[in-house]
Amino acid sequence: MNKRIIAFMMLLVLMVPVLAACGTETAATTAPAATATSAEAAATATSAETMPTAATEATAAATTVATAEATTGGGATSEIKIGLVTDVGKVDDGTFNQFAFEGLKRAETELGVKIDYIETIDPKDYEKNIEQFASQGYDLIIGVGFLMGDAIKAAAAKYPDLKFAIVDFAYEPALANVKGLVFSEDESAFIGGALAAMVSKTGKIGAVGGKEQVPAVKKFVLGYEAGAKYVNPDIQVMTVYIDSFTDPTAGGEAAKTQITEGADVIFGAGGQTGSGAIKTAADNDVFVIGVDQDEYNTTFKKGPAPKLITSAMKRVDNAVFEVVKEVVDGKFEGGVYFGNAANGGIDYAPFHDAESALPADAKAKLDEIKKGLADGTIKTGVTLN
Amino acid sequence: MANEQQAPAETKKTTEPQPSKRRFGWLNEAIVPLLAILTAVLIGAVIVFVSIPGNKLPTFDLNIYGSRSDWFFSTIPERLRVTLSAFTGLFSGAFGDWTKPSTIPVAISNTLVESTPYILAGLAVAVTFKAGLFNVGAEGQLLMGALGSVAVAAFMPQWFGVASLPAIIHLPAALLAGVIAGGLWGIIPGYLRAKTGAHEVITTIMLNYIALQVMDYLINGVMKDKSATLQRTPFIHENAALPRIISKATDPSLTGGQAYPRLFTTTSSTWDLRIHMGIVLAFLMVGFIWWLMNRTPKGFEIKTVGENPEAARYAGMSITGTVVGAMGLSGALAGLAGTSQVIGLEYNLKAVFSSGLGFDSLAIALLAKSNPIAIVPAALFWGALRTGAGAMQVNTGISINLIQIIQALVIMFIAADQIVRWIYRIKQAEGGKITFNRSWGK
Numbered sequence: 001m002n003k004r005i006i007a008f009m010m011l012l013v014l015m016v017p018v019l020a021a022c023g024t025e026t027a028a029t030t031a032p033a034a035t036a037t038s039a040e041a042a043a044t045a046t047s048a049e050t051m052p053t054a055a056t057e058a059t060a061a062a063t064t065v066a067t068a069e070a071t072t073g074g075g076a077t078s079e080i081k082i083g084l085v086t087d088v089g090k091v092d093d094g095t096f097n098q099f100a101f102e103g104l105k106r107a108e109t110e111l112g113v114k115i116d117y118i119e120t121i122d123p124k125d126y127e128k129n130i131e132q133f134a135s136q137g138y139d140l141i142i143g144v145g146f147l148m149g150d151a152i153k154a155a156a157a158k159y160p161d162l163k164f165a166i167v168d169f170a171y172e173p174a175l176a177n178v179k180g181l182v183f184s185e186d187e188s189a190f191i192g193g194a195l196a197a198m199v200s201k202t203g204k205i206g207a208v209g210g211k212e213q214v215p216a217v218k219k220f221v222l223g224y225e226a227g228a229k230y231v232n233p234d235i236q237v238m239t240v241y242i243d244s245f246t247d248p249t250a251g252g253e254a255a256k257t258q259i260t261e262g263a264d265v266i267f268g269a270g271g272q273t274g275s276g277a278i279k280t281a282a283d284n285d286v287f288v289i290g291v292d293q294d295e296y297n298t299t300f301k302k303g304p305a306p307k308l309i310t311s312a313m314k315r316v317d318n319a320v321f322e323v324v325k326e327v328v329d330g331k332f333e334g335g336v337y338f339g340n341a342a343n344g345g346i347d348y349a350p351f352h353d354a355e356s357a358l359p360a361d362a363k364a365k366l367d368e369i370k371k372g373l374a375d376g377t378i379k380t381g382v383t384l385n
Numbered sequence: 386m387a388n389e390q391q392a393p394a395e396t397k398k399t400t401e402p403q404p405s406k407r408r409f410g411w412l413n414e415a416i417v418p419l420l421a422i423l424t425a426v427l428i429g430a431v432i433v434f435v436s437i438p439g440n441k442l443p444t445f446d447l448n449i450y451g452s453r454s455d456w457f458f459s460t461i462p463e464r465l466r467v468t469l470s471a472f473t474g475l476f477s478g479a480f481g482d483w484t485k486p487s488t489i490p491v492a493i494s495n496t497l498v499e500s501t502p503y504i505l506a507g508l509a510v511a512v513t514f515k516a517g518l519f520n521v522g523a524e525g526q527l528l529m530g531a532l533g534s535v536a537v538a539a540f541m542p543q544w545f546g547v548a549s550l551p552a553i554i555h556l557p558a559a560l561l562a563g564v565i566a567g568g569l570w571g572i573i574p575g576y577l578r579a580k581t582g583a584h585e586v587i588t589t590i591m592l593n594y595i596a597l598q599v600m601d602y603l604i605n606g607v608m609k610d611k612s613a614t615l616q617r618t619p620f621i622h623e624n625a626a627l628p629r630i631i632s633k634a635t636d637p638s639l640t641g642g643q644a645y646p647r648l649f650t651t652t653s654s655t656w657d658l659r660i661h662m663g664i665v666l667a668f669l670m671v672g673f674i675w676w677l678m679n680r681t682p683k684g685f686e687i688k689t690v691g692e693n694p695e696a697a698r699y700a701g702m703s704i705t706g707t708v709v710g711a712m713g714l715s716g717a718l719a720g721l722a723g724t725s726q727v728i729g730l731e732y733n734l735k736a737v738f739s740s741g742l743g744f745d746s747l748a749i750a751l752l753a754k755s756n757p758i759a760i761v762p763a764a765l766f767w768g769a770l771r772t773g774a775g776a777m778q779v780n781t782g783i784s785i786n787l788i789q790i791i792q793a794l795v796i797m798f799i800a801a802d803q804i805v806r807w808i809y810r811i812k813q814a815e816g817g818k819i820t821f822n823r824s825w826g827k
């Protein structure tokens with residue numbers, strides 16, 4: 001019997017160093033001068049510095065602490081802080097989360113901004129994660145993905161002094177402190193579709209999309225179809241939408257079905273579902289086209305990938321970098337960044353290991369189409385209802 | 386209360402005087418879960434220590450450090466510091482940074498908001514554990530509850546052709562709709578179990594899929610807000626919303642023109658909180674379930690059927706009624722969890738609502754050993770981990786997956802409590818065992 005009490009005592013004893021450590025840690029953050037070399041303490045100091053402007057209504061106690069830190073922190077007043085909230089996923093998951101993060105990392109090295117990120121586990125955490133940055137007065141908060149539309153809008157209304165950006169979403173009418181980063185997916189997929197039509201021998205190609213209700217997915221798939229028909233009006237395009245972005249197995253099965261029906265090029269446009277489709281298709285020896293970014297580097301782990309002919313890319317990284325640059329230059333305005341062929345917001349990926357299998361003039365033809373899309377002589381004709 | 390459950394076991398040993406046992410009865414029950422949490426957190430700390438992202442540490446350079454191991458040893462102080470700041474970040478995210486008092490209310494409110502559905506859904510699963518059933522269907526029941534309540538909360542005035550209904554009718558109707566929808570979704574597997582012997586684990590898993598697809602169909606169909614780009618229902622009527630406890634007045638243009646109620650309006654950002662009356666409902670339900678289980682004949686029947694159905698039948702208890710009733714009660718509680726999320730927090734139902742709450746609730750019921758009172762700290766622990774994760778990642782760049790690792794380790798140590806008992810040399814406790822596993826063999 002006493003044993004249990006002893007065990008509980010031991011538990012308490014074990015917890016003492018943990019609690020004591022908490023104490024010293026907080027002591028360190030209140031006196032940043034003591035640990036000037038520690039990056040973490042410096043970061044806390046800068047976050048405190050922006051507080052008086054960001055939260056004027058903060059309690060007197062907090063303001064005193066903040067000003068006390070501001071005086072000891074010194075120096076780093078001009079540092080611009082950018083916070084990134086991913087969609088459900090990771091900053092290295094090979095989707096637009098990763099691409100947005102890469103743009104941000106480039107901004108960190110080239111523009112000298114301070115970057116932080118939170119990976120969302122669950123859609124209901126969007127609001128909380130954005131709040132995490134907003135309450136600390138981050139200069140720019142970037143949300144990745146269409147699904148964060150409502151959460152960013154609410155945060156932008158609550159924090160009118162902060163700047164926000166959101167990937168794949170634009171507000172109608174525009175909000176004064178939010179920049180929507182949207183892309184012309186149809187132009188990107190149009191180029192991919194054109195290449196698919198050039199290499200197809202059966203005259204049948206396939207596309208595996210994610211959720212049909214997501215506009216970006218539909219624009220990708222329809223653009224692909226339009227591009228293929230631009231090169232070969234008689235081509236037959238099979239499309240299937242799968243109601244998930246995280247089901248590579250279902251994507252793979254859909255691709256196999258299309259291959260059985262004669263498709264010899266498969267385009268996967270739907271997060272991990274699409275990646276599963278093209279991976280399975282490549283294993284089944286047909287050509288595949290990736291989406292969003294160069295899937296040679298992500299899904300195919302830098303090769304060898306003799307079957308991946310290109311990827312229909314959205315340069316989310318460029319868009320994120322641009323918006324950070326606007327903030328740094330003091331030129332940020334609410335509204336829309338529209339990435340298309342004309343401004344380099346969309347592109348097609350290099351052929352990598354598949355180059356030898358493609359027609360020799362493929363690159364020249366694709367560049368011609370890209371130029372046509374950029375100057376408006378070629379139109380994809382894709383509109384969503 | 387724990388003592389009462391242990392009563393049969395104690396009678397065997399009446400010859401031995403045990404004054405301390407009575408006083409520390411709850412401790413006997415709680416020691417293994419507490420130690421499981423401690424062990425999981427310590428293992429989590431080791432994982433952080435080893436896997437700190439490179440950009441938080443000095444880069445390895447052969448010219449400076451000579452070898453990998455020298456580099457590792459030279460980074461130990463920095464690693465310790467980052468490990469500690471991961472856990473202080475976790476703490477400050479969940480309970481506020483205590484050096485800045487203005488952050489405390491928001492953080493604690495977020496933790497309570499996160500814990501509310503965990504408490505209700507955890508209770509739902511605990512009730513079925515008591516009855517010897519294993520309800521894996523809390524997720525589906527929760528979705529049906531959310532769907533039922535949003536249907537009433539958003540569309541009921543339309544059915545009667547009026548602009549709005551008084552809150553005294555609309556709010557209870559929305560709550561009731563959620564509870565009934567969840568309850569019915571629980572009664573189906575209960576009835577199948579009692580009448581046909583179909584195992585509730587199988588049927589509830591299948592019903593989860595059906596609930597998910599029904600929700601998807603309705604939200605993309607008749608219940609969709611045509612003006613919204615997201616797949617979601619319209620905002621619910623303000624008279625059907627569970628009031629927030631204290632927050633700023635919101636701009637109705639952000640919430641579909643509805644001005645949602647709050648008990649206290651503030652202008653201070655410090656007190657602009659998301660916490661809503663759902664937490665009060667959750668605490669009321671904890672009290673109700675405790676009373677039902679320990680102070681009423683119905684609760685006794687549920688426990689008896691759970692522990693020994695043959696004896697219960699011999700004693701003249703209705704197995705069918707008890708099984709169906711327990712599953713219905715469980716479904717109603719899970720439905721209330723979904724309802725409070727919709728009419729208290731989000732004010733609309735999104736296609737991405739499904740969030741594994743129902744599955745986390747299994748873990749919470751296990752952690753609490755199905756004790757209704759213990760559900761509260763277990764749910765708070767879960768909620769605090771989830772709330773603090775963001776601040777932890779901002780502080781240290783440690784992947785948010787660490788939280789899931791800690792949660793998984795806790796569950797592993799609870800399920801295999803022999804590991805914990807062996808590590809800390811604790812004797813096997815008498816009684817107080819979870820009885821759900823018995824239902825597997827049948």
